[in-house]
Amino acid sequence: MRENKYRVIYEDFPTVPVQMFTPKNSWAFSAIKVFTKQPHGLRVSFIDPGSDWQLQERVVYADGYDELNATYFESVALPLVTRSDQAWRDGRYYLAQGIQRPESFVITTDIENLVCERGDLVTIQQDVAKAGGIPTRIKAINGNDVTLIEPVVWTMPPDTYYLRIRYQDGTQEEIEVTAQPDAYTLTLDVEPVDANAGDLVVFGLADFVTDEFLIKNIDAGDNLTATITMVPVGRSIENADTGPIPPYTPPIAPEDMFIPECLAATVNTSVFYKNRQPLANIEIVWNSPGSNIQFEIWLSTDGNYTLIDTVDTENYLLYDEQSTTDPQYPAGDEMEIKVIPVNGLGFKPAFDDCAATTFTAPYDNTAPGKPLFFAGNINLQTMHLTWKPPLDLDIGGYVLKFTADIDNPLWQSATFENPLLPYNAVSIDINARIGAYMLKTIDTSGNLSNEFALVRTTIPELEGLNVVETLTENPAFDGAYTQVEKVGGGVRLALTGGGGTYYSWGTYRFGTIADLGEIFNVRIHANVLAYAAEDIFMSSWPTLAAIDPIASSNEGDWNVQLQVRTSNVNSAISEWVLMSDIDPIAGIEASNWSGWQDVTAGNYTGRFFQFRAVLTSSNSVVSPHIYALQAVIDMQDRIVSENDLTSVIGGARVTFPGGAFRNTPAVGVTQDDSSVDIRHSITNIGPDGFDFEMFDGVVSIAHQFDYMARGYGQVMPVMLAAVQTGQDDDLSLLPASVNHLQQPDLLI
Secondary structure, rough: OOOOOOOOOOOOOOOOOOOOOOOOOOOEEEEEEOOOOOEEEEEEEEEEEHHEEEEEEEEOOOOOOOOOOOEEEEEEEEEEOOHHHHHHHHHHHOOOOOOOOOOEEEEEHHHHHHHHHOOOOEOOOOOOOOEEEEEEEEEEOOOOOEEOOOOOOOOOOOOEEEEEOOOOOOOOEEEEEEEEEEEEEEEOOOOOOOOOOOOOEEEEEEOOOOOOEEEEEEEEEEOOOOEEEEEOOOOHHHHHOOOOOOOOOOOOOHHHHHHOOOOOEEEEEEEEOOOOEEEEEEEEOOOOOOEEEEEEEEEEEEOOOEEEEEOOOEEEEEEEEEEOOOOOOOOOOOEEEEEEEEEEEOOOOOOHHHOOOEEEEEOOOOOEEEEEEEEEEEEOEEEEEEEEEEOOOOOOEEEEEEOOOOOOOOOOOOOEEEOOOOOOEEEEEOOOOOOOEEEEEEEEEOEEEEOOEEEEEEEOOOOOOOOEEEEEEOOOOOOOOEEEEEOOOOOOOOOOOOOOOOOEEEEEEEEEEEEEEEEEEEEEEEEEEEEEOOHHHHHHHOOOOOOOOOOOOOOEEEEEEEEEEEOOOOOHHHOOOOOHHHHHHHHOOOHHHOOOOOOOEEEEEEEEEEEEEEEOOOOOOOOEEEEEEEEEEEEOOEEEEEEEEEEEOOOOOEEEOOOOOOOOOOEEEEEEEOOEEEEEEEEEEOEEEEEEEEEEEEEEEEEEEEEEEEEEOOOOOOOOEOOOOOOOOOOOEEEEEOOOOOOEEOOO
């Protein structure tokens, strides 16, 4: 049926194709080939009018055969042919068709089949059959330049190439390609004025762009689809009755034309972190040289290549989120990769012709940062160390070391203080010792930070941690003198008016009055270095912890005694002014003071403490000579604690109730209802309080806690200082600061 009518199909070998089929607009390609023994001739029977309409037979020989050498024949009946010469021509036609059309192609297509009818000429391109060039579509047109949606890359030497375009009206045209600026762009000999974006095209070598086929049969399917059977056009069949029949040439393009080019593969490597663990990605990417191509992935770690996979994408994940600490992962190894393209026909370039891409398997070899903040606080015999983690995403933990070399701490010579601290640790309590504490970060790959955070402590003795206030007079000796004088950097009895002899007694009153802020019961020690003219030493200078209080120390004819008096009254403090404005007449009345008493082993009670040294001599030519003088007040500890407090999200400052300490206290914290992940951070500890925050992991939380602070005293607005007058009974006073000896600070 043609044009909806039953009719005879006249094979007129059309020259204008009605359609172009490629894998872009068809699918389910298959081919049928008949392998027959070619006869030497055909015995063609026909109706002969000259023989009273009886059947006659005409032998039609194939090329190269005649009645002398032909031995194999087949028969063909042509009951409608009435002429001998026509029977001969038809016989040649059948011989030629058997030679030129040994195979047929079958495809399925969509609505594009509607323009086709039996006997129509179509052009085809098919990778499987090796017919034609490369099919694609037009992306854009700019004058003679046509940009395609897919690359078209060839490996043959320079030759003549064409681009066959199927226009929107169904007509087709082949235009010579004169240049190829890039894999996606072709420059044509003439401008394709009728072409549009989306038009189907085939790019290929001259004479092999597409092949011509005749439609043999159309079988309609669902949804306007159809299965089309086609045979080669075989144009030499048309001249089989006038000349020799040429041998069949399959519609196969030159084999080299289908070999893809070698690829330039790129290897992208990265290391990232998930749940603090280092993971590696190794991705191989390349550009496909055409369509219907698969890619072989060859890997070498020792010069010998192994095929590890075959893919049809343009990338390959060699390692996807691979742990770099996995023993099977080749961290840091140099590797080579080759990507070999293989087209649908199985063609691929020679392996040795394709260059390898060399890369190194990535891993985390970058040192983490050191802890951002590292501080220490001593509570009795315990050192409480705290730190802030660095910004690294792969913290594995912390390594703590200790060295007694406080001046030149070296990581290599230090000893490990603790096993590996966990990643979420921000503090640790350990035994307090004199020396340097060093902390490094270690990541999950085992890399240590290049630098260490440092805490150094110069506390002389931690076993007897004590809170003291010290008043030291030497070397200035700027107190009040009564019958004593300052000579040679020390204090001795003054000479009498007669000259040559010393007073039998005299006093030196300390230049500073100690104000403890409130009334305390304290223990007082004296540190005195004195000798007579004959260099008879009264005592040696002991260490602070080991010092025994000096009572009467009588070395023959002379003696030095430290005395103290106390007061609990602050009658004139509210009227005090700046030192520059002070009137030395104002002050505490003498009646507010206790009587002088010798400093002996025992306790003393008061808020204000004033000291003097009493120098005596029973020999007028001998005088005690004080070179060092110090009063040490062993303070009563002040303890402040609060329970069942709730921390503030984001942190807040905790202020000590009852006023600030006179020193920076030691602070300890208890986490109520705690867990492994709950931790706390104490920073900026001062006499008035400290900054405090609690965490669950790395998230700031509101949580219950207790704390205790241990120090001494309360900060008061002013301190007292005695004025040098030369008379011990002169109680003129003026404000001044008191020199405090607190717990030695940590040097960070």
